[in-house]
Amino acid sequence: MEDLKDVFISPLPDSPYVKPFRFNYTQNGKQKSWDLLEVHDSVAIIVFNITRKVMVFVKQFRPAIYYNCISPEDRKSTTIDTSKYPASLGIALEMCAGIIDKDKSVEHIAQEEVLEECGYSVPLSGLHRITSYRSGVGVQGALQTFFYCEVTDAMKTEQGGGVDDELIEVVEKTIPEIEEMVNSPGPIPSPPSCLFALMWFLYNKADKFRKTYEHHCAECKKGKMVFVK
Ligand SMILES: Nc1nc(=O)c2ncn([C@@H]3O[C@H](COP(=O)(O)OP(=O)(O)O[C@H]4O[C@H](CO)[C@@H](O)[C@H](O)[C@H]4O)[C@@H](O)[C@H]3O)c2[nH]1
Numbered sequence: 001m002e003d004l005k006d007v008f009i010s011p012l013p014d015s016p017y018v019k020p021f022r023f024n025y026t027q028n029g030k031q032k033s034w035d036l037l038e039v040h041d042s043v044a045i046i047v048f049n050i051t052r053k054v055m056v057f058v059k060q061f062r063p064a065i066y067y068n069c070i071s072p073e074d075r076k077s078t079t080i081d082t083s084k085y086p087a088s089l090g091i092a093l094e095m096c097a098g099i100i101d102k103d104k105s106v107e108h109i110a111q112e113e114v115l116e117e118c119g120y121s122v123p124l125s126g127l128h129r130i131t132s133y134r135s136g137v138g139v140q141g142a143l144q145t146f147f148y149c150e151v152t153d154a155m156k157t158e159q160g161g162g163v164d165d166e167l168i169e170v171v172e173k174t175i176p177e178i179e180e181m182v183n184s185p186g187p188i189p190s191p192p193s194c195l196f197a198l199m200w201f202l203y204n205k206a207d208k209f210r211k212t213y214e215h216h217c218a219e220c221k222k223g224k225m226v227f228v229k
């Protein structure tokens with residue numbers, strides 16, 4: 001994943017993934033325009049392994065993150081110096097996610113992504129649609145539908161890691177590690193949608209998986225403040 005070379009930047013030809021265009025409008029009598037990107041809607045899935053009480057993340061190289069680590073001056077050179085800018089700068093930790101580029105329901109797309117990226121076979125009934133929201137509202141605003149699913153070690157039927165030329169590493173984190181992640185001063189190498197998913201999980205689900213939870217409640221009832229780790 002970190003073997004990166006021959007990096008250079010070029011103008012965008014016709015792309016099946018992003019379509020740049022100018023959106024023109026009149027608002028309150030004033031003519032305006034906004035430069036936008038059309039991109040696919042997507043799904044994102046929290047995958048929580050209840051056998052070992054760990055959250056399943058995907059780690060992958062994100063060119064957009066890498067590019068934003070390059071100084072404006074160095075972006076102008078014909079090739080990017082990868083000893084100055086190693087691949088590690090662009091590696092992100094995210095929820096399992098995928099674009100909706102097939103004529104299938106969001107549930108089916110989510111099911112496929114969990115299998116392809118994380119290696120777990122999840123029944124459709126195990127995928128709980130939580131909400132949907134807009135990503136990248138400055139330039140794109142596409143809809144991302146967010147799911148929660150619980151998996152067991154027995155449901156891990158494949159390796160995961162992505163399809164075709166995708167290079168994805170599956171990473172597991174415990175609840176205390178998730179708490180540490182969301183409390184980090186940053187920069188956290190994750191999109192806000194992932195951080196929202198983590199906060200949603202900590203707020204709605206984490207308590208039932210915390211090993212020390214019963215002890216915590218008992219101590220709280222005695223009027224003690226207990227920080228669960
Ligand atoms: N060659 C090439 N050029 C591209 O520009 C290019 N762009 C994409 N691709 C190919 O499309 C597929 C994209 O992978 P996924 O379907 O798994 O979608 P994600 O990249 O995970 O993105 C999701 O999750 C993100 C995190 O929540 C959100 O930010 C996004 O909005 C959300 O869509 C891969 O097969 C990749 O290979 C390109 N292939």
Ligand SMILES: [Mg+2]
Binds near residue numbers: 096097098099
């Ligand atoms: Mg993906």
